[in-house]
Each structure stands twice: as C-alpha cells, then as structure tokens.
Amino acid sequence: MPNASDQSFPFPILIGDIGGTNARFALLTDAYGEPRQLEPIRTGDFATIEEAMQKSILDKTSVQPRSAILAVAGPIKGDEIPLTNAHWVIRPKDMLASLGLEDVLIINDFEAQALAIAAPADQDVVQIGGGAVRPFNSRVVLGPGTGLGVAGLVYAQHSWIPVPGEGGHVDLGPRTERDFEIWPFLEPIEGRMAGEQILCGRGIMNLYRAVCAANGEAAVLADQAAVTTSALSGADAAAVETVSLFATYLGRVAGDMALIFMARGGVFLAGGISQKILPALMKPEFRAAFEDKAPHSALMRTIPTFAVIHPMAALSGLAAFARTPRDFGVAMEGRRWRR
Numbered sequence: 001m002p003n004a005s006d007q008s009f010p011f012p013i014l015i016g017d018i019g020g021t022n023a024r025f026a027l028l029t030d031a032y033g034e035p036r037q038l039e040p041i042r043t044g045d046f047a048t049i050e051e052a053m054q055k056s057i058l059d060k061t062s063v064q065p066r067s068a069i070l071a072v073a074g075p076i077k078g079d080e081i082p083l084t085n086a087h088w089v090i091r092p093k094d095m096l097a098s099l100g101l102e103d104v105l106i107i108n109d110f111e112a113q114a115l116a117i118a119a120p121a122d123q124d125v126v127q128i129g130g131g132a133v134r135p136f137n138s139r140v141v142l143g144p145g146t147g148l149g150v151a152g153l154v155y156a157q158h159s160w161i162p163v164p165g166e167g168g169h170v171d172l173g174p175r176t177e178r179d180f181e182i183w184p185f186l187e188p189i190e191g192r193m194a195g196e197q198i199l200c201g202r203g204i205m206n207l208y209r210a211v212c213a214a215n216g217e218a219a220v221l222a223d224q225a226a227v228t229t230s231a232l233s234g235a236d237a238a239a240v241e242t243v244s245l246f247a248t249y250l251g252r253v254a255g256d257m258a259l260i261f262m263a264r265g266g267v268f269l270a271g272g273i274s275q276k277i278l279p280a281l282m283k284p285e286f287r288a289a290f291e292d293k294a295p296h297s298a299l300m301r302t303i304p305t306f307a308v309i310h311p312m313a314a315l316s317g318l319a320a321f322a323r324t325p326r327d328f329g330v331a332m333e334g335r336r337w338r339r
C-alpha cells in the first residue's frame with residue numbers, strides 16, 4: 001500500500017489537457033489557490049511537447065513547476081505515448097531530463113473528464129430534464145468531440161474512482177421506422193454501426209448525408225459546424241432532423257451507460273459538441289430517449305442528466321486531483337515517472 005507522500009505531487013504542479021488539436025495548461029502553486037490558466041496552444045504549432053512547454057509556458061513564467069500531471073487522448077503504455085489525433089509523442093523521461101521536473105503522471109483524457117464531474121460547481125453544469133443527484137452514487141461522463149469519449153466515476157473506499165473505457169464504440173442500432181429508412185445510408189465501420197460513427201464531429205456529417213440520401217436530396221452543407229448552425233437557426237430541414245436524431249441517439253447511448261453504471265449520481269455530457277448544440281439537447285428528444293429504457297423507465301426518470309458548460313472541464317478535474325490525490329482512486333502504476 002503506498003503511503004501518503006507517495007500519492008501526492010510536489011508543488012508547483014503543471015496540469016495539462018493535451019487534445020488532438022489544442023493543448024491547455026494551468027499552473028497550481030499550492031493546494032489552496034486557484035489554478036492559473038495559461039494561453040492554450042495548438043499542437044500543430046510545435047514539433048514536440050517539450051518545445052511547446054518550454055517556449056509557451058516555462059519561458060513565460062518565473063514559476064518552475066516540480067511536477068506535471070497531463071491528460072492525453074491515446075493509450076498509455078510504456079515510455080513512449082503517441083497522441084491519437086496529433087503528431088506529438090509524449091516521452092515522460094525526456095520531460096524529467098529537459099524541463100527540470102521531478103514527477104510526471106500521464107492519464108487518459110476521459111479520466112480527467114471523469115475527475116471533473118466528482119464535484120462540479122453549480123455554474124459549470126446545466127441540468128437537462130428531471131431527476132436528482134444521489135450523493136456518492138456512480139456517475140458517467142460522455143463527450144462527443146473529435147470522437148465519443150465515455151468514462152464512469154465510481155465511489156468506493158472514501159474516494160472517487162474514474163473508470164475510463166471505450167464506451168463510445170458500443171453498437172448503435174435502428175429502432176424507429178425512420179431509423180430503418182436512414183440506417184442503410186450510414187457509413188459503417190467494418191460492417192457495423194458504432195456509437196462513434198454518429199455521435200462525434202465527423203459522425204454529424206455521416207448522419208446528415210444519410211438523412212439527405214433517405215430523402216432523395218443532395219447534401220449541400222459542407223461541414224458539421226454548418227449542419228449544427230443551420231439546425232439551430234432552423235434554416236435547413238435536413239440539418240434540423242440531423243441534430244434532432246443526434247440528440248435522440250446520444251440520449252439512447254447515455255441511457256445505456258447510465259444503466260451499465262447504475263449512475264444515480266448523474267450522467268454528464270462533456271465534449272465540444274454538447275456545448276455547441278445545447279439548445280437542441282434541451283428539447284424533449286434527448287431526455288425522452290434517455291428515459292425510454294423499458295423495463296427501467298421509472299428508474300431512468302430519477303437519474304439526472306447534465307451538460308457540462310465549463311470551458312476547460314478536464315483541467316478543473318486535474319486540478320481537483322492534483323490538490324488532493326488521496327480523494328481519488330487514480331491508478332499510477334506504469335503511468336508515473338520520477339527523478
């Protein structure tokens with residue numbers, strides 16, 4: 001059993017959320033202060049993460065971090081961690097050697113999102129529909145963004161334990177008559193429809209093209225931002241239906257995840273897209289699909305659903321963990337490097 005000093009990180013701590021497109025950092029100087037947010041950087045602008053951290057953080061502050069806790073989108077195995085959607089390879093041993101750090105922990109990006117939903121501030125979430133949080137019950141976070149991330153958060157032995165997985169890749173099948181009209185036109189992955197084929201940025205386009213094809217119309221909108229913008233303004237009927245179906249399918253998968261984790265502590269929608277289509281998620285479709293889980297609809301009505309509107313939710317989760325690691329059951333074996 002590790003002792004308390006093994007679990008904590010020496011301050012100042014640099015926390016970072018390294019996405020496929022953007023990397024966001026903040027500095028935490030002690031356990032009580034607010035994290036000082038740094039200017040976000042684009043991963044494409046720097047050849048390596050060490051160069052990005054040196055030039056855009058360390059050269060611009062007099063605070064020398066002693067630890068770094070970074071959340072990355074990609075599998076964490078061994079001493080070389082490639083990012084899923086970017087060219088950087090994270091080499092924690094190089095970071096220790098070249099950036100003057102003593103302690104580096106790398107976790108999964110959706111683990112960080114799960115840490116953020118342990119105790120979100122009221123102003124950081126918006127409730128969609130009814131239900132109420134049951135304290136210390138399991139929670140789930142789903143994030144439609146570049147992909148569809150999913151993680152659970154389970155309370156046990158006085159700590160919140162994030163449970164990252166590949167929940168975005170569950171099967172998604174047709175249920176309504178309209179679904180059966182649209183499904184033949186959806187692009188599958190190796191012959192099957194996974195959640196992530198629809199419930200992410202490129203998935204919006206997949207769904208939009210299928211809706212247009214089912215209607216026998218040309219797909220005229222160029223990208224997912226055009227589809228969601230035209231849907232929210234009501235300017236394009238196929239876009240309106242696309243976003244309505246997106247909300248329905250997200251509700252179905254969110255409901256499935258709630259059932260798997262018995263998430264009476266709440267289901268949270270993170271990811272860039274949830275914030276961008278919030279008015280559509282507040283309409284009846286998302287919540288109706290979430291609750292439509294016979295024989296458990298009565299149970300589902302009691303489970304609250306929220307959109308996370310904190311612009312840097314993963315960083316807030318990392319900050320909570322960095323302050324008091326012992327409140328969280330984050331496995332560090334094979335993911336922590338120390339000098």
Ligand SMILES: Nc1ncnc2c1ncn2[C@@H]1O[C@H](COP(=O)(O)OP(=O)(O)OP(=O)(O)O)[C@@H](O)[C@H]1O
Nearest residue numbers: 019020021022145146201202224225228271272276
């Ligand atoms: N207005 C919009 N409507 C719908 N989708 C959008 C919109 N703007 C961006 N997207 C899509 O959202 C996805 C990016 O989501 P998100 O901002 O959550 O990024 P991410 O997965 O966290 O990765 P990163 O942090 O690297 O950006 C992309 O597929 C992008 O095309």
